[in-house]
Amino acid sequence: MSAMTNLISGIADYAPMLVRKPAPKFVSREGNRIYGIVAEFGETPAVYKAAQAVRDAGYRRWDVHSPFPVHGMEEAMGMKTTKLPLIAGGAAICGVLFAIFLQWITSGVLYPMVTQGKPYAAWEPFLPITFELGVLFTAFACLFGMLALNGLPRFHHPLFSHERFYRVSNDRFMIAIEAEDANFDPDKTRALLEQAGGDHITIIEEED
Amino acid sequence: MTSVTANSPAPDQTALSDHDWQHRLDKIASDPRMTESNIRAQGAIGKLGMPLLLVGVIGLVLTIIGAFSMSGRHALAAFEVGVFTALAMSLGSIFFLLVFHSLNAGWIITGRRVFENMGSIVWFPWACLVLVVIIEMASGGVLLKWIAGPGDNYLLNKKAPYLNAGFFIVRVLIYGAVWIFLGMRFAGLSRQSDDSGDRALGRKARFTAGWGILLFALTTAFAAFDFLMSMDYRFFSTMWGVYFFASCALASVSAAVLVLAVLRSRNKLEGLVTEEHFHDLGKLMFAFTVFWAYTAFSQYFLIWYSNIPEETMWYTYRKDNGWMWLFAFLCFGHFIVPFLIIIWRGVKRNMLLLGVMALLMIIVTAADMVWIIRPMVYTDKAVLDYGLTDPGIAGVWLDAAGLLGVLGIWGFLLTRALEKGFLLPTKDPMLHESMKHKNYV
Numbered sequence: 001m002s003a004m005t006n007l008i009s010g011i012a013d014y015a016p017m018l019v020r021k022p023a024p025k026f027v028s029r030e031g032n033r034i035y036g037i038v039a040e041f042g043e044t045p046a047v048y049k050a051a052q053a054v055r056d057a058g059y060r061r062w063d064v065h066s067p068f069p070v071h072g073m074e075e076a077m078g079m080k081t082t083k084l085p086l087i088a089g090g091a092a093i094c095g096v097l098f099a100i101f102l103q104w105i106t107s108g109v110l111y112p113m114v115t116q117g118k119p120y121a122a123w124e125p126f127l128p129i130t131f132e133l134g135v136l137f138t139a140f141a142c143l144f145g146m147l148a149l150n151g152l153p154r155f156h157h158p159l160f161s162h163e164r165f166y167r168v169s170n171d172r173f174m175i176a177i178e179a180e181d182a183n184f185d186p187d188k189t190r191a192l193l194e195q196a197g198g199d200h201i202t203i204i205e206e207e208d
Numbered sequence: 209m210t211s212v213t214a215n216s217p218a219p220d221q222t223a224l225s226d227h228d229w230q231h232r233l234d235k236i237a238s239d240p241r242m243t244e245s246n247i248r249a250q251g252a253i254g255k256l257g258m259p260l261l262l263v264g265v266i267g268l269v270l271t272i273i274g275a276f277s278m279s280g281r282h283a284l285a286a287f288e289v290g291v292f293t294a295l296a297m298s299l300g301s302i303f304f305l306l307v308f309h310s311l312n313a314g315w316i317i318t319g320r321r322v323f324e325n326m327g328s329i330v331w332f333p334w335a336c337l338v339l340v341v342i343i344e345m346a347s348g349g350v351l352l353k354w355i356a357g358p359g360d361n362y363l364l365n366k367k368a369p370y371l372n373a374g375f376f377i378v379r380v381l382i383y384g385a386v387w388i389f390l391g392m393r394f395a396g397l398s399r400q401s402d403d404s405g406d407r408a409l410g411r412k413a414r415f416t417a418g419w420g421i422l423l424f425a426l427t428t429a430f431a432a433f434d435f436l437m438s439m440d441y442r443f444f445s446t447m448w449g450v451y452f453f454a455s456c457a458l459a460s461v462s463a464a465v466l467v468l469a470v471l472r473s474r475n476k477l478e479g480l481v482t483e484e485h486f487h488d489l490g491k492l493m494f495a496f497t498v499f500w501a502y503t504a505f506s507q508y509f510l511i512w513y514s515n516i517p518e519e520t521m522w523y524t525y526r527k528d529n530g531w532m533w534l535f536a537f538l539c540f541g542h543f544i545v546p547f548l549i550i551i552w553r554g555v556k557r558n559m560l561l562l563g564v565m566a567l568l569m570i571i572v573t574a575a576d577m578v579w580i581i582r583p584m585v586y587t588d589k590a591v592l593d594y595g596l597t598d599p600g601i602a603g604v605w606l607d608a609a610g611l612l613g614v615l616g617i618w619g620f621l622l623t624r625a626l627e628k629g630f631l632l633p634t635k636d637p638m639l640h641e642s643m644k645h646k647n648y649v
Binding site for chain 2: 071081085089116117124125127128
């Protein structure tokens with residue numbers, strides 16, 4: 001699954017009139033697109049060890065769901081640090097440059113006006129606004145970047161078609177592996193999850 | 209167990225029973241990281257002491273030579289640059305100890321002894337300040353012109369109720385009493401807990417921190433007014449105390465990072481002060497870099513905007529006398545460059561890189577003191593009255609001698625303090641938290 005297909009698939013989710021969603025790798029007997037496979041675990045150590053097993057099997061597109069935060073889970077899952085700081089940093093630089101340009105072009109070049117006897121393009125009064133715009137851009141980039149990286153907002157998620165999945169906010173832990181993962185194979189992945197101690201292993205279909 | 213509310217405060221006994229507490233102490237004592245060679249500085253730091261002492265003594269001797277061969281004003285200014293850099297590191301440590309104790313900070317315990325040691329040697333910069341006062345009094349005002357009395361100067365007559373020698377001496381004594389008491393108190397309680405393992409000592413430190421923080425804020429701010437701002441008695445800025453405090457906090461956390469990095473590079477505190485602790489100290493360094501820039505710019509910005517002559521002359525004087533290179537250096541070296549470097553997570557978690565940045569931050573703090581103090585030496589009036597000539601670049605050796613002289617002795621005293629006892633409070637009630645401290649981001 002290349003980044004390009006990812007992007008197209010993401011656009012197709014929100015604007016189906018623009019692009020068609022790429023063909024699924026697996027379909028069910030009824031012809032429905034397969035979202036992935038889900039396994040349940042009853043205890044934190046079990047899901048922790050299972051996450052390590054899934055990580056070591058080389059899966060990339062998968063997630064662990066739990067009713068409460070589990071310390072060290074990101075390591076067990078082999079998750080890398082988020083790219084969000086880079087997005088925020090880029091936005092901060094853009095905000096700062098935009099603010100300096102905006103103020104310099106207006107008060108220094110296009111419409112120079114004597115204000116309190118100060119020089120036209122003095123840098124001092126620019127700084128608070130530069131700071132504010134830098135912060136504003138960064139805040140927007142953080143919020144919307146976080147939403148975009150998480151694939152939010154969305155109306156529905158295929159996992160919600162699985163009745164038992166709702167227990168993930170109560171008393172069960174779940175590992176969901178997506179069919180889009182390069183390593184995904186209905187039988188092998190099921191075997192892996194079984195071996196890791198999961199029960200109620202279910203294939204999730206996407207229903208249109 | 210009674211519940212703790214505002215009306216029924218915490219009882220004297222702690223939640224952990226004596227038996228459990230003893231068990232925890234035993235567990236910590238038997239931890240593989242708590243070996244004698246890992247938590248004592250013996251040998252690792254002592255070798256640094258003598259070279260530092262040598263640098264200090266040579267520096268101070270050169271300063272005295274410079275005072276007679278070149279200019280007493282210049283030598284005193286160079287000395288004061290060093291004193292205020294050292295004072296900033298000691299005072300900032302006391303500030304951090306006040307904050308750690310009043311907030312029950314658990315994460316820093318393994319590195320707290322460094323702050324305690326830096327705070328406990330605050331007597332040295334303070335003694336230097338007393339020396340400065342004696343020199344000023346004996347000579348009738350070298351840099352503090354007002355100390356000789358108001359004369360027929362209208363402004364000085366107006367300010368005489370505050371700016372007079374008698375009250376000044378009283379204030380300096382109060383500063384010393386507060387700083388030395390707080391510095392000694394926190395170091396003393398912590399060392400005492402090493403021997404006795406008494407859990408109530410932490411609570412005593414916390415009580416001291418409560419009222420100490422107020423006294424600390426007032427004494428630091430007023431010391432900055434008395435020694436730094438009043439060099440130009442016409443100038444006033446309400447931001448001044450905060451401005452100096454920002455340097456204190458930054459210099460202190462930088463010095464702590466530097467000391468801990470040196471200790472770690474000599475295989476001390478292995479596994480006890482980890483990249484997680486450096487990460488958090490790096491965050492504080494970053495925060496106070498920004499805070500310094502914020503206060504320094506706010507002060508400059510408001511003065512620039514309101515454009516009142518008795519305020520702007522502090523800056524215009526420096527601008528007209530060829531100090532703008534230092535202004536630019538501070539803009540970049542004290543803010544923009546460290547901001548762009550320390551903001552990276554990888555830098556904060558890398559002992560070597562953060563140590564280099566800490567050294568840079570101490571250097572720029574000294575440069576900030578140069579910016580405040582040094583231009584007051586060869587003022588137009590001084591040149592006229594005493595026939596002084598600015599030696600320019602040829603006089604830099606005297607500035608370096610004064611700065612390194614004081615910092616050398618301060619560093620020597622710090623190595624002596626570190627050699628005494630353990631490198632961390634071994635029986636602190638929250639030590640186990642610090643030993644497994646982790647940043648989950």
